Amino acid sequence: MSSDERKYQDLSRRLSRLVDGLLDETEAAELDQLLRDDPDARTYYREFVTTHLELEEHFEMTAGAPVPFQPRRRPIIPLAIAALLAGVLGLGIWFANRDFSVPTEAPVATVTGPVLGVTARSEGVQWNLSAAPSPGLQLRTGPVELKSGTLLIELAAGQLLTVRAPAAFELLTDTEMLLTKGEAALEMADGEDAYIIRVPSGAVVDLxxxxxxxxxxxxxxxxxxFEGLVNATTTDSGGRTRADRLLHEGDSVRITDTLVDSPEASETFLRPLAQEAIPPSPAGNDYAExxxxxxxxxxxxxxxxSDDTIPSETxxxxxxxxxxxxxxxxxxxxxxxxxxxQHSGFVAPDAGIPELDTESGFTVEMLVHPTAKDYGxxxxxxxxxxxxxxxxxxxHVKHRPQQIALERMGRRGNHIGHIHPDFAIRALTRTxxxxxxxxxxxxxxxxxxxxWIHIAFTRSGSELRLYIDxxxxxxxxxxxxxxxxxxxxIIGRLQPLEKGEKRQWQGGIDEVALYSRVLGADEVRDHFGALSE
Structure with missing residues (x-):
């Protein structure tokens, strides 16, 4: 038997004891650590529990007589397992006896898997993650304990999520999160799919x-x-809707094992946090030199x-x-x-610049600060x-043909059918x-x-290179x-014409420098190193 086979055989045994409520504290701690450290084990775990649930449902639907209840001792649910259970089984029986209080000294959490959100703004935030909550930080699945402050997250599908401390939450997928304590506010983007916030006894489905x-x-x-429609639900042990109530603007509801009118005043609820203005460019005198x-x-x-123009430094x-x-x-x-x-448009010289397409090569260098996920x-x-x-x-095209482009993409496959990392920088060359x-x-x-992101793209006679930061x-x-x-x-847009596709840039652009030669890797690194906060 291979080591992988032994690992999964042991994991299967532990999970069987978990769903039967038989894990002791030592086994629970060992399983918890394994699921934290091994992404493959987490994937196997989800598949195992999903299969267990489907078999349980099938038995309930086909059994000729009810099975007498057999009391079990309280199952031990480690933190890492509980977070996964919330995404697969819901919160019913698994969280019935869970202590939802946040430890005074929460452990530093590690997060793995696909990016589910990006921090857009933070005010006085202290949390259990090792990385500082600065704008642009990528968030994946994993428990987050917000100890102080307010955090704004742009979710993968485009929604804006505000969380205020003290709070405990986890992003589960690109359409679902778990909130076990604290306050959160969600603002949907136009045309986006529904988003689900799971809570201990139910769920809130945004419409x-x-x-x-x-x-x-x-x-x-x-x-x-605050506006629009929401469906508030209680859920069963499989995470499926039982009782539900459709809420309109101004409506409030309390979710326990039932749905009742909330006694909380509307003004006490967290309002969505606005996105912060773009900070000043990090390019000061040192970078300019x-x-x-x-x-x-x-x-x-x-x-x-000056007179509707931006002067050149050359x-x-x-x-x-x-x-x-x-x-x-x-x-x-x-x-x-x-x-x-109100700031749509672009900037461009009235004529072309010679000597940029020669055997000496070419470099374009700049700083950008994207504020939206749109392809731009x-x-x-x-x-x-x-x-x-x-x-x-x-x-039918009225603008001149295009030779080189730098763009910030959307999700892979979107818009033009290319395969690339989500929301990556693209450099295109046609000749x-x-x-x-x-x-x-x-x-x-x-x-x-x-x-702010530093970009440099170089083109020689035989090589294309893209540098980020x-x-x-x-x-x-x-x-x-x-x-x-x-x-x-043409800076800030795909084409100069008002008609047709614009791919309007949304955000900041600074220090656009064009070189009639190829910058070396040391030069690019030296330029980036001269940036300051």
Whole structure:
């Protein structure tokens, strides 16, 4: 028998004793540690318990006579197991005897698995996770004990979740979470699927709205709807809805083993926390000196405007403001701000920049701060020497063909059918310029959101390299010709036209520097190292 076979045989034995309520404290602690440390064991556990539940349901439906009740001693449910049980079986019998109080000194939690959310804002947060709760931190499944402060999380599917301490919660999947103590408020994104917040005796299913939940130390949950519709339910031991009540704007309900009107006043419920404004750019004088020393061909710092233009730090042309982008920030930490609302638009020079498409190679370097999950174009380089086609399959396109693009993607497979990490940075090269196809490199980093990110993309005669935060993230070897084309950067949007697909960037852009050569890895790392908080 192999070591893996022995491991799963032992795991199966332990899980059989768990569902039969026979684990002693030592076995429970050993199983708890195994599930914390081994992702494969957690997967096997979910499959085991799901199968157990299905067999139990089948027996209940087909048995000719009821089975006499056999009393069992109270099952021992370790923390890691209990969190998984909540996602597979619900909370009924497993949490009936659980102590929902949060330990004064909660252990430092480790989290694994897919990213289920990203921190967007934190106010005075102290928690049990080892990483600081700074914006842009990726959250996966695993128990979170919020000891103080208020935390705003952008969930994987686009919802905004606010949690206020003291609280204990866990993100279970991209459509479900568990709240065992404390206050949470959820604000749905337009067009998103339903989201479920499980509570000790039931669940709250969002149907496109904003609402709040608070769970007492004893497990009593109160729900209030700010707008839209919510379905509040009690659940059985399998996590399935039993009693339910549809709540409209202004309605409140208390969930125990029944549903009754909540005695809590509406003003006592947590309101969703607004997203924080983009912080100042981390590119100060030290960073500017590093870039200047690398002699960019064109460089825009976004520190000021003059007559609807943004001046260049080199001899290249200024950027003309199109639409209503804003130059935000001050004190040498300014940046370009664009979004789909009052600051939609882009900036671009009136003409192309020569000497960017030569055998010496090319580098584009910048800082970006994404504030939304939407697929957005950071900068597009169009071939200024070529007009839009008059005939052929792209005759309907009115803008010039595009040669190089940097974009922040959505989820893998979305929009253009490419496979890549979720919400990664993409660098595309076409030569000659065109409207589809090309060669791509994608960042290995995923969920790049709510923080300033340093990007550098280099192209030589045979290699494409993408650097994220000073480190090489992706590269490939490809033979693409240089055509001595004159390239015009469109910053903040896919194309300059009002009609057609825009892929409007949402967030900040700063320090766009273009080089008519390939920056070395040491230079890129040196530039990133000069950034400050």
């Amino acid at each position: 496109g709205t904003a609402f709040a939940v608070k769970v007492s130390d004893s497990g009593v949950a109160d729900v209030h709807v 590093k870039v200047r020393g690398s002699e960019p061909a064109a460089w825009w710092r976004f520190e000021s405007t 001899a290249s042309a200024p950027l003309k403001i199109n639409g209503t982008p804003l130059v935000a920030g001050s004190g040498g930490r300014g940046f370009l701000l664009t979004d789909k609302g 174009s950071i900068v597009i380089f169009e071939n200024f020497d070529r007009e839009s086609p008059k005939t052929g399959p792209f005759s 000659p310029a065109g409207y589809d196809g090309g060669v791509n490199v994608y960042s290995n980093e995923a969920y790049l959101l709510h923080r 000073g480190r090489l993230s992706d590269e490939m070897t490809t033979e693409l010709p240089f055509l001595n084309a004159t390239l015009r950067p």
